[in-house]
Amino acid sequence: MSTQATGARLAWEQFWAIIWKDLRSELRTRQAWMSMGLFALLALVVFNFAFDLRVENLATVGPGALWIAFIFASILGLSRNITVEQDRGPMDRLLVAPVDRAVVYLAKVVGNVIVISVIEAVALPIFAMLYNLPIIQPAIAPILLLGTLGVAAVGTQFAALAANTRARELLTPLLIFPLIVPVVIGAVRATEALLTPIHDDAPWLGLLVAFDVIFLSVSAITFQFVVEE
Amino acid sequence: MSAQMLQPAAQPHTAAATPTPAIALERLVKSFDVRPVLRGLSYTLPAGRTLVIFGPNGAGKTTLLRTLATLARPTAGRALVAGLDVVADAGEARRIVGYVGHQPHAYEELTARENLLFFARMYGLRDGAERASKLLERVGLRARANDRVRAFSRGQAQRLALARGIVHDPAVLLLDEPDTGLDQEALALLERLVAERRQRGLATVLTTHHLERGLRLADDALTLVRGRIAYAGAAAALDVAAIERLYAGEPLVNGGAA
Amino acid sequence: MQSVLQDSAKGKLADISRRAPVIGAALGWLGRYGELALLALTTIGMLLTIWAAFIYAPTEAVEGPVQRIFYVHVPLAWISYLAFFFVLVGSVIYLWRRDERWDAFARVNAEIGTVFTTLVLISGSLWGRAFWGAWWVWDERLTTSLLMWFIYVGYLALRAYTGRTAQGARAGAVVGILGFIVTPINYMSVKWWRTLHPDQVLPLGGTPQLPASMIVALMISLVAFTLLYTLLTIEVYKLERATAEAERLRVDVELSGQE
Numbered sequence: 001m002s003t004q005a006t007g008a009r010l011a012w013e014q015f016w017a018i019i020w021k022d023l024r025s026e027l028r029t030r031q032a033w034m035s036m037g038l039f040a041l042l043a044l045v046v047f048n049f050a051f052d053l054r055v056e057n058l059a060t061v062g063p064g065a066l067w068i069a070f071i072f073a074s075i076l077g078l079s080r081n082i083t084v085e086q087d088r089g090p091m092d093r094l095l096v097a098p099v100d101r102a103v104v105y106l107a108k109v110v111g112n113v114i115v116i117s118v119i120e121a122v123a124l125p126i127f128a129m130l131y132n133l134p135i136i137q138p139a140i141a142p143i144l145l146l147g148t149l150g151v152a153a154v155g156t157q158f159a160a161l162a163a164n165t166r167a168r169e170l171l172t173p174l175l176i177f178p179l180i181v182p183v184v185i186g187a188v189r190a191t192e193a194l195l196t197p198i199h200d201d202a203p204w205l206g207l208l209v210a211f212d213v214i215f216l217s218v219s220a221i222t223f224q225f226v227v228e229e
Numbered sequence: 230m231s232a233q234m235l236q237p238a239a240q241p242h243t244a245a246a247t248p249t250p251a252i253a254l255e256r257l258v259k260s261f262d263v264r265p266v267l268r269g270l271s272y273t274l275p276a277g278r279t280l281v282i283f284g285p286n287g288a289g290k291t292t293l294l295r296t297l298a299t300l301a302r303p304t305a306g307r308a309l310v311a312g313l314d315v316v317a318d319a320g321e322a323r324r325i326v327g328y329v330g331h332q333p334h335a336y337e338e339l340t341a342r343e344n345l346l347f348f349a350r351m352y353g354l355r356d357g358a359e360r361a362s363k364l365l366e367r368v369g370l371r372a373r374a375n376d377r378v379r380a381f382s383r384g385q386a387q388r389l390a391l392a393r394g395i396v397h398d399p400a401v402l403l404l405d406e407p408d409t410g411l412d413q414e415a416l417a418l419l420e421r422l423v424a425e426r427r428q429r430g431l432a433t434v435l436t437t438h439h440l441e442r443g444l445r446l447a448d449d450a451l452t453l454v455r456g457r458i459a460y461a462g463a464a465a466a467l468d469v470a471a472i473e474r475l476y477a478g479e480p481l482v483n484g485g486a487a
Numbered sequence: 488m489q490s491v492l493q494d495s496a497k498g499k500l501a502d503i504s505r506r507a508p509v510i511g512a513a514l515g516w517l518g519r520y521g522e523l524a525l526l527a528l529t530t531i532g533m534l535l536t537i538w539a540a541f542i543y544a545p546t547e548a549v550e551g552p553v554q555r556i557f558y559v560h561v562p563l564a565w566i567s568y569l570a571f572f573f574v575l576v577g578s579v580i581y582l583w584r585r586d587e588r589w590d591a592f593a594r595v596n597a598e599i600g601t602v603f604t605t606l607v608l609i610s611g612s613l614w615g616r617a618f619w620g621a622w623w624v625w626d627e628r629l630t631t632s633l634l635m636w637f638i639y640v641g642y643l644a645l646r647a648y649t650g651r652t653a654q655g656a657r658a659g660a661v662v663g664i665l666g667f668i669v670t671p672i673n674y675m676s677v678k679w680w681r682t683l684h685p686d687q688v689l690p691l692g693g694t695p696q697l698p699a700s701m702i703v704a705l706m707i708s709l710v711a712f713t714l715l716y717t718l719l720t721i722e723v724y725k726l727e728r729a730t731a732e733a734e735r736l737r738v739d740v741e742l743s744g745q746e
Contacts (some may be wrong), residue, residue: 010353017350025338090334093393096298097351098323144695165649165658171552174644178637179669182676189680211672218668222661224583229301229654262652263734304653454744
C-alpha cells in the first residue's frame with residue numbers, strides 16, 4: 001500500500017506518536033507534575049528534619065536525600081498511572097493496532113523519563129538552595145538522565161504488569177524496589193563524586209549505563225507477555 | 230475515505246480459488262483460569278458477510294471478539310481472520326482488523342481530531358488529517374472535532390470509537406455491543422455503516438442484545454451459550470422464541486429502544 | 488459415569504509422573520522405587536552432614552565452634568542460586584512453549600529457593616551475631632541474598648494473588664526473568680558501594696586456605712543438600728501438578744453437570 005508506512009519506518013513513527021500523545025495528555029492535565037513535584041519537594045524538606053544536617057554533613061547526606069526524593073516521586077507518579085489504566089480499555093485500543101509491543105514499552109519509558117525530568121529540572125535548583133550544594137553543573141545531566149531512565153524502565157514494566165494482573169497497590173513497590181538498587185547506589189554515588197571528587201572511584205555511570213541497557217532490552221522483549229491476555 | 234477495498238492478505242487471485250473466510254475458528258478454547266470461557270468453538274464465516282452474535286452475559290461473546298482482535302491469545306485451537314492466524318500472524322492481522330469494544334475509551338485529554346490522527350499514525354497512514362476530517366464528518370462529530378473527549382457524552386464518545394475503529398478501513402470489523410448508549414441518529418449512522426460495509430463486501434461481526442436490530446443487519450447469526458455454539462447459520466432462520474428462552478431473564482430486547 | 492471419572496482421574500494422576508519434563512524422564516527411569524531410594528540417600532546424606540560438620544571437621548582457630556554454621560550456610564546459598572537459575576529457565580521456556588508444566592517447574596523452584604534463602608539469611612545472621620557481634624551486616628553477599636529474597640517473595644506474592652491464571656503465570660515468568668538478570672548487577676553495585684568506603688569494611692575472615700578436612704566436610708554437606716533439594720523439587724512439583732489436575736477435573740465435572 002503506497003499510503004502506508006511499514007517496517008522500521010513505521011516503528012519509528014509509532015514510537016514518536018505514542019510519546020507525543022502521552023506528553024500532550026500530560027501537558028493538559030498537569031496532574032502528574034503537580035503531585036510528583038510537590039512530593040519531591042516535601043521529601044527534601046522532611047529529610048532536613050529527619051537527618052541532622054549540619055553544614056559538614058550536607059555533602060554526604062544531600063545526594064541520598066535528593067535521589068530518594070526523585071525515586072519515590074517517580075514511583076508515585078508511575079503508580080498513579082496504574083489506577084488510571086486499571087481498566088484496560090485505553091491500552092487495548094493501542095494494542096489492536098499493528099504496533100510492536102517493544103515500541104510501546106520504549107515509548108512509554110521515554111515519555112515517563114521526560115515527565116520526570118521536568119520535575120527534576122525544577123527540584124534541582126531548589127535542592128541546591130535548601131542544601132547549599134553546588135549541584136548545578138553540566139556533569140549532573142548524565143547522572144540524572146541515566147538514573148531516571150533506570151527508574152522509569154523498571155517502573156513502566158511493573159506498572160503495566162500490575163495493571164494487567166489487577167494487582168494490589170502494595171505489590172508494585174515490592175516488585176520494583178529490589179530491582180532499582182543498582183540505580184539508587186549508582187546515582188547517589190555518582191552525585192556524591194560530583195560534589196566531593198574521589199580518586200580511584202568505581203565507574204558509577206558505567207554501572208548505570210549497564211543496568212539501563214540490560215534492563216531496557218530484556219523488558220522490551222518481555223513487555224508483550226505482560227500486556228497479552 | 231478511500232473507496233479502495235482492502236483485500237484479505239495472502240489471497241490467491243485465481244477465479245477457481247474459494248475466497249478466504251472472513252473469520253475461522255478451529256476448536257477454539259480460551260480460559261483465563263481453570264474454567265474455560267470458550268469451549269471448543271468451530272465456525273467459519275465466509276468472506277464479506279455480516280455476522281451477529283447473540284448470547285447471555287458471560288457466554289463468551291466479548292472474549293471471542295477480543296481473541297479475533299488479537300488481544301487475547303487462544304488457550305487451545307486456532308482463530309483466523311481473513312486467513313491470518315491471530316497468534317502466528319498477529320502483526321499482519323492487526324493491519325486489517327478493526328475492533329470497537331464495550332466502552333468507548335478514547336484519550337480523554339486529546340481532542341476528537343487528535344485521537345483519530347494518533348490512530349492514523351499508528352496504522353502508518355499518510356493521509357491521516359484527511360481521513361480524520363472525513364470520518365468526523367461521517368459520524369457527525371465535526372462540530373466537536375476540536376473539543377476534548379473528556380467533555381463528550383457517552384453517545385459521542387461511542388461515535389468517536391466507531392470512527393477510530395474504521396480509520397484504517399479494515400477488511401474485518403469487530404463491534405462489541407456497538408449500539409449501547411447511542412441515540413436514534415447515531416443508531417441510524419451505525420446501521421448505515423454496517424450496510425455500506427456489506428455492500429462493499431467487507432466483513433463485519435457484531436454482538437448485540439437487540440434481537441430485531443441484529444437480525445436485520447446481519448446475514449448470519451451465531452448464538453453462544455456458556456462458551457459453546459447453540460446456533461450457527463443464516464440470520465433469517467434463527468428461531469427467535471428459542472433465543473428468548475435461552476436468555477430467560479437476561480436483558481433481551483425485541484423492538485423498542487435497547 | 489462416576490467410575491469413568493475415577494478411572495480418568497487415576498489415569499491422569501499416574502500420567503503426571505510420566506509426562507513431566509526433565510523430572511519425568513528421570514522419574515521414568517528411576518521408577519517408583521527410585522523415589523524411595525532418593526529419600527533414603529537424602530536421609531543418609533543429611534546424617535552424614537551432621538557428623539561431618541560437628542564431629543569430623545576441626546574447630547576453626549579464629550572463629551571457634553560457631554564457624555560450623557558455614558557447612559550449612561554455604562550449600563544453602565549455592566543451592567538457592569541454583570533454584571533461582573531454574574526459575575529463570577522455567578520462566579523462559581514457559582513463555583516460549585506455553586507449557587504450564589514449565590511454569591510449575593519455575594514456581595516450585597521459586598518456593599524452594601525462597602525457603603533456602605530464608606535459611607541462608609537466618610544462618611548468616613546467627614553467624615554474624617556470634618562472630619562480629621552484629622545481627623546484620625551489609626556485606627555484599629548477605630545484602631544480595633536479602634534483595635533476592637525480596638524479589639522472590641514478590642514473585643510468590645504475585646503468583647498467590649493471581650491464582651491459577653495464565654496471566655499470573657506470564658507475569659510471574661517476567662518477574663522470574665528480570666529478577667535473576669538484575670541480581671548479578673545488584674551484587675556488583677553493593678560490592679562497589681562497600682569496598683570503596685573503608686569505614687564500612689568489616690573483617691570478613693574470608694575463606695583463607697581451608698584444610699582438606701574442612702573441604703571434605705563442605706563437599707559432603709553440599710551433596711546432601713543437593714539431594715534434599717532434588718527430593719523436595721520432585722515432590723512439590725508432583726503436588727503442584729496433581730493439584731492443578733484435580734482442579735481441572737473438578738471444573739469438568741461441574742460443567743458436565745450443568746449440561
